[in-house]
Amino acid sequence: MKMWSGRFRQPLDAAFENWQRSFPFDRRLLTEELDASRAYALALRQAGVLSGEELASTLRGLERIGEQAADDLVFLDDDQAEDVHHFVEKQLVAMIGDTGYKLHSGRSRNEQIATDLRLYVRASVDQARSQLAGLVEAILERASQAGVSAMPSYTHLQKAEPVLVAHWLLAYAEMFVRDAERLADCRKRVNLCPLGSGAVAGTTLPLDRQLMATELGFDGVTANSMDATSDRDFAIEFVQGLSLLGAHLSRWAEEMILFSTTEFGFVVLPEAYSTGSSAMPQKKNPDLLELVRGKAGRILGCSTALLTMVKGLPLAYNKDMQETQEPLFEARDAALSMLPLVTGFIKSVEFDYARMSAATQTGFMNAFAAATYLVNRGVPFRLAHEITGKAVRLALDRGCELGDLPLSELQAIHSAFAQDFFSHLSVESVLAIHDVPGGTSPKRVNQAIEQVQQKISELSGRVHAHT
Numbered sequence: 504m505k506m507w508s509g510r511f512r513q514p515l516d517a518a519f520e521n522w523q524r525s526f527p528f529d530r531r532l533l534t535e536e537l538d539a540s541r542a543y544a545l546a547l548r549q550a551g552v553l554s555g556e557e558l559a560s561t562l563r564g565l566e567r568i569g570e571q572a573a574d575d576l577v578f579l580d581d582d583q584a585e586d587v588h589h590f591v592e593k594q595l596v597a598m599i600g601d602t603g604y605k606l607h608s609g610r611s612r613n614e615q616i617a618t619d620l621r622l623y624v625r626a627s628v629d630q631a632r633s634q635l636a637g638l639v640e641a642i643l644e645r646a647s648q649a650g651v652s653a654m655p656s657y658t659h660l661q662k663a664e665p666v667l668v669a670h671w672l673l674a675y676a677e678m679f680v681r682d683a684e685r686l687a688d689c690r691k692r693v694n695l696c697p698l699g700s701g702a703v704a705g706t707t708l709p710l711d712r713q714l715m716a717t718e719l720g721f722d723g724v725t726a727n728s729m730d731a732t733s734d735r736d737f738a739i740e741f742v743q744g745l746s747l748l749g750a751h752l753s754r755w756a757e758e759m760i761l762f763s764t765t766e767f768g769f770v771v772l773p774e775a776y777s778t779g780s781s782a783m784p785q786k787k788n789p790d791l792l793e794l795v796r797g798k799a800g801r802i803l804g805c806s807t808a809l810l811t812m813v814k815g816l817p818l819a820y821n822k823d824m825q826e827t828q829e830p831l832f833e834a835r836d837a838a839l840s841m842l843p844l845v846t847g848f849i850k851s852v853e854f855d856y857a858r859m860s861a862a863t864q865t866g867f868m869n870a871f872a873a874a875t876y877l878v879n880r881g882v883p884f885r886l887a888h889e890i891t892g893k894a895v896r897l898a899l900d901r902g903c904e905l906g907d908l909p910l911s912e913l914q915a916i917h918s919a920f921a922q923d924f925f926s927h928l929s930v931e932s933v934l935a936i937h938d939v940p941g942g943t944s945p946k947r948v949n950q951a952i953e954q955v956q957q958k959i960s961e962l963s964g965r966v967h968a969h970t
Contacts, residue, residue, distance in 0.1 A: 505585065507772050516814055516964055518758060523822075524586065525586045525588055526584045526586050526589070528828060529586050530584075531832065532616075533572055533579070533590075535618070535694075535764065536591050536843070537568060538719060539618045539715075540565055541565055541618060542715040542718035543606065543610060543710075544565070544606060545714065546699075546715050547606070547609075547708075549711055550708050550709050552608050553605060553655040556771045560599045560602055564594075564603060565595065567598055568591060568595065569670060585618070588615050590606070592607060604763070609701065609710060610698070610699075610701065611732070613698075613702050613703065614700040614702070614732055616824075617697040617732055618697050618698050619862070620735075620738060620831070621694070621695070621696070621697065625693050625694055628686050628687075628689060628690045628693065628836045629690075629969050631683075631686055631839060632687060632965075633966045634683060635680075635748075635962070636843065636859045636962050636963045637842075637843070638845060641682060641846045642679070643676060645672055645851070646672040647672055647673065647952060649668035649669045650669070651667060651945050652859060653859065654666060654769065654860070654863065655859075655868060658812045662862075664871055665870050665933055667945065668854060668859060669948050670951075673955060677768050677955070678754075679751060680959065682744065682748040683963075687965060688706070688926070689741055689744055690735070690969075692737055694720075695719050695721055695723055695724060695770065696712065696723070696724050697734075698710075699712035700731040701732075701797060702732065703728060703819045703820065704728055704729070705728040707848075712724040729819040730816050732817070732819050734825050735817040738827060739809045739810055741831070742809055742830065742831060742835075743804055744835045745835070745838045746799075746805075746834075747804040749798065749799030749800075752795050755798075755845075756789075763789055767862075768858045769854060769857055770852060771852070771854075771855060772787055772789055772852070772854070775851060776791040776844070776851070776921035794847075796839045801833065802837050805830035805834035805837075806834065808830045809831065810828055813827070864930070867904065867905060868933070869906075870891050870895055872932065872936060873905055873924070873927070874888050874891040875888075875936060876924055876927045879889065881919070882919050893916050894908065894913060895918055896915070910925075
């Protein structure tokens with residue numbers, strides 16, 4: 504029996520009926536549907552719709568559905584169920600008889616799917632945040648291992664200044680911490696219960712909505728039944744958060760790909776996360792990194808699809824909203840499948856510290872430090888910048904670095920240069936003068952590692968509190 508067929512005289516076109524079914528993809532919400540149905544059954548009992556015996560029978564039936572689904576995958580191969588809600592009702596009636604039909608008293612599939620999706624997104628948020636905690640932990644471990652090893656930093660993909668390898672790694676840690684915090688903020692808006700909203704105007708039964716919210720671990724109930732049944736902001740916000748996470752992962756992947764090339768040689772790709780060429784025997788290709796870039800685009804596409812789906816919908820529920828589920832599922836699966844693999848890559852990748860360090864010795868990466876030297880000797884920065892630029896030009900003409908220029912020629916450019924100038928050009932000295940919060944001096948980077956560790960400990964604590 505369909506959940507809506509009473510007023511119809513003719514059957515659905517067979518092709519249309521199969522085409523419009525959502526059960527092939529929304530059956531992944533079975534756990535959430537069963538949890539929400541248990542909470543709803545308790546409220547029906549309190550409202551006098553179910554007797555104590557009927558409640559017990561209903562709860563046993565729901566439990567058996569969950570057990571059978573876990574034990575028998577064929578159980579879910581139902582080509583008659585329209586959606587996960589219809590599937591549960593069918594199975595419940597088959598198990599406990601017509602009492603199963605009472606579970607739908609006063610409720611609508613509009614509020615059911617809204618509830619299921621909120622439960623699903625909430626669990627996905629917690630899983631993503633837990634995985635992000637593991638990813639940042641792995642980055643922190645590699646940053647600690649890097650010690651005082653230096654590497655070039657780049658702007659416009661041109662050499663800029665030397666930084667600690669740890670400082671470079673911590674830049675990504677900051678991105679991923681923000682991603683975790685963004686998801687935590689999203690969770691606040693996810694965690695409200697739509698049950699009791701009915702189809703559009705609210706349930707017609709005296710149900711205790713707070714009871715259902717508490718049973719399901721929600722912070723409270725939604726404020727407006729029309730909004731509750733048509734709202735997918737929480738799903739859009741979650742996927743948009745995943746899109747930004749994907750962008751951060753893609754930036755990391757791109758840089759690792761560049762640094763693993765022969766031209767850079769900073770990174771040695773781990774064989775466990777690379778593949779070869781079927782034609783060129785020498786190749787080791789960064790497949791994990793390239794797929795991360797590709798899947799980031801897929802997640803962004805899902806975000807665009809979701810927002811486009813709802814932009815012109817009148818209140819309240821419309822069947823178009825069924826189309827919001829697959830982009831949500833796809834984005835969630837892409838992100839949560841990537842994070843453990845990226846974490847494994849970070850744990851096993853090798854850095855060629857010697858080559859990174861050697862790359863800091865050329866390219867006038869101490870030019871800003873040279874200008875700072877002049878500033879500290881009383882030269883206005885704009886003039887110090889011009890003077891250092893002339894020294895760089897002279898070194899370029901000579902085919903050498905700043906430290907190779909004779910003091911006499913530097914003094915011919917400006918009298919502020921003295922013998923101690925050359926000691927300010929070493930990588931160690933250049934790193935040390937960036938001694939501000941957020942800077943790359945060894946002292947500040949060690950502080951940053953401790954600060955990120957504290958952030959991730961707090962994040963892990965909040966995740967565990969929710970699970």
